[in-house]
Structure formats: structure tokens, C-alpha cells
Amino acid sequence: MDHRDHVRLLRDGIGPGQGVWADIGAGWGAFTLALADLLDTDARIIAVDRDTGALEALRRAMQARFPQRVLEVMHADFTQPMALPPLDGIVMANALHFVRDKLPVLAHLRAYLRPGGRLILVEYDTDRGNRWVPYPLTYPAWAALAERAGFAETRLLARAPSSFLGGFYAALSLCPAGPPASMR
Ligand SMILES: C[S@@+](CC[C@H](N)C(=O)[O-])C[C@H]1O[C@@H](n2cnc3c(N)ncnc32)[C@H](O)[C@@H]1O
Numbered sequence: 314m315d316h317r318d319h320v321r322l323l324r325d326g327i328g329p330g331q332g333v334w335a336d337i338g339a340g341w342g343a344f345t346l347a348l349a350d351l352l353d354t355d356a357r358i359i360a361v362d363r364d365t366g367a368l369e370a371l372r373r374a375m376q377a378r379f380p381q382r383v384l385e386v387m388h389a390d391f392t393q394p395m396a397l398p399p400l401d402g403i404v405m406a407n408a409l410h411f412v413r414d415k416l417p418v419l420a421h422l423r424a425y426l427r428p429g430g431r432l433i434l435v436e437y438d439t440d441r442g443n444r445w446v447p448y449p450l451t452y453p454a455w456a457a458l459a460e461r462a463g464f465a466e467t468r469l470l471a472r473a474p475s476s477f478l479g480g481f482y483a484a485l486s487l488c489p490a491g492p493p494a495s496m497r
């Protein structure tokens with residue numbers, strides 16, 4: 314995949330493209346750079362990862378490709394509480410598959426989103442893991458899990474082929490106003 318593919322995967326999920334967005338498990342920033350292309354010029358972008366080397370590479374890539382963007386980087390473990398502000402959007406690409414017990418992490422991420430906030434998940438469309446992608450989930454499994462985690466209106470945005478594990482999907486879910494039905 315190249316930058317155009319990353320942009321295409323996210324494009325239909327961005328909405329107004331304003332406010333504060335976080336790329337959770339940003340790595341070297343393929344999807345952070347896509348966000349920089351898609352979001353309003355005034356939008357804030359925060360890249361979160363536990364790999365400081367990757368965040369430094371991302372900072373340099375952003376400077377080279379989108380010098381007008383102010384990128385905030387946060388060294389953090391996304392399974393733990395993070396010092397994030399209220400978010401209008403989250404991108405989580407190829408990072409949730411590192412988590413076996415996904416529900417608590419999703420509930421924790423959901424709490425950072427404003428009502429109506431957007432979660433765009435990019436994942437391999439398979440439920441057969443391996444040592445590099447230990448706990449992937451298909452789009453139907455994601456749609457069911459997102460609902461259990463209190464997200465609403467989950468829909469498929471786009472797909473991209475991959476020689477590794479078949480292909481990716483991008484899906485959008487919304488954070489509804491109020492607590493999830495399971496917690497009322
Ligand atoms: C396969 S890379 C994906 C990077 C990027 N999102 C992409 O799609 O190109 C997964 C990234 O998630 C990060 N990661 C995995 N588990 C994490 C955790 N618990 N907290 C923070 N970062 C994590 C890794 O350090 C790595 O940079």
C-alpha cells in the first residue's frame with residue numbers, strides 16, 4: 314500500500330474533518346500522514362505509540378511531507394490510561410490485532426471520544442492470527458465487537474488487497490451520546 318491507498322481507506326470516514334484526532338498505535342505514521350492529507354488544516358493530530366523510534370521517524374516524515382502541520386506525539390501504552398484530550402476522531406490501524414482481550418481496550422478508547430466522535434479501524438480481514446499479527450478479526454467480528462463496546466452505526470468504508478493475510482478493511486463506528494446500552 315502507498316499513501317494514496319491509506320488516504321482512500323480513511324477518506325469516507327473523516328466527516329467534517331475538524332477538531333482533535335488521534336492515531337492510536339501510529340507506528341511510522343502511514344495513516345497519520347493520511348490524516349494530515351484529509352483533515353482540516355486547523356485540526357489537531359496526536360500520534361500515540363509505545364515505540365519512541367517510530368514516533369521520531371513519524372515526526373520527521375510529517376515535517377518533510379506536511380511541514381505546515383503541527384503534529385503532537387505521545388509515547389504511551391494504549392491499553393493503559395492516556396493523557397488525551399476529548400477526541401473528535403480516532404484512527405486505529407493494524408494495532409488492535411496485538412490485543413487479545415479487546416473489549417476493555419475499546420471501552421477505554423471510547424471514553425476519549427466526544428459524543429458523535431468517530432473511530433476508524435483498519436485491520437486484516439481474517440481471524441487467523443500468526444506470530445506477527447496475533448489476534449486479527451474479520452469485518453463481521455469487528456462489527457459485533459464494536460456494538461458490544463458501545464459503538465454505533467458501524468459500517469465498512471473500504472478494502473485494500475494485501476499479499477499478506479489476504480487484505481485490509483477500514484470501518485467506521487460512532488460514539489453515541491450517553492453510556493452504552495449494556496451499562497444503562
Ligand atoms: C503494525 S504497526 C502499525 C502502524 C501503523 N498504524 C500502520 O498501520 O502502518 C503496530 C504499531 O502499534 C504499536 N503498538 C502495539 N501495541 C501497542 C500498545 N499497547 N501501546 C502503544 N502502541 C502499541 C506498535 O509499537 C506499532 O508501532
